[in-house]
Amino acid sequence: MNLQTFIEAVPGYLWSDGNGSTSGLAMTAELFLLSLVPGMALAVLLAISQAYGPRLLAWPVRGFTWFFRSTPLYLQLMLIYYGLSQFDIVQLGWQNDRPFWLLFRDATFCATLALVLNTAAYVAELLAGMMATFPRQEWVAGEAYGMTKWQIIRRLVLPATLRRGDPGAEQ
Structure with a gap:
């Protein structure tokens, strides 16, 4: 392979897989942009409730941050994509005009949700520690x-x- 062939082939690998769908780099950028702002906003709310909220609210927030910080992101992705679809409220939602199944059958939505919750847990712990100081x-x-x-x-x-x-x- 020469340099010219490499230069011609790289954009195809970065932005398309040849079937009209996005590649890994484009999907990663999309998920990053979709999950950053909601994750940060949720993190600020969680940090405020953990640092200055009532104890009845601080303990569930600590449990949330503990769970999402102590489990691998891959497990969280699997639990959200495969696990939540096992509940009747999600599975039968399309029959009763509930939008849950329409959301949770989409892999991009599930990945974005997992990344938002994971980002919120890590950043909330960081911000709560700084608020304490x-x-x-x-x-x-x-x-x-x-x-x-x-x-x-x-x-x-x-x-x-x-x-x-x-x-x-x-x-």
Whole structure:
């Protein structure tokens, strides 16, 4: 094989498999883009509820992050794609005008859901740890300005946490 043949063949391997469907690289990019924003948004909500929410809400969040961080992603993909379709509410959904079967029969949806939940668990743990190190003096300063708990979280804690969490999230 010479260089010219290689240059002509590479785009076909990267973007198409010859049958009109997307290749692995294109599918990976698509799944990344589909799961990044919802995963991060869910992670912020989980981290806030774990760090500042009531204990009744913090324990289920800890259980969620424990499960998704302690099981392999491949197992999560298999459980979502093959496991959830075993329930009657999903299987018989197409007969009763329920959209569950239409969603869970699509492999892209199941993979995106698994990646969103996995990303949310890992990033939520990272953000909750950073929220725990938020300086108490800044919290008191927010209270001195008359801010409520949720205003302090939204205006002081979240921006500081996201700025400090940027290097850790890049890994």
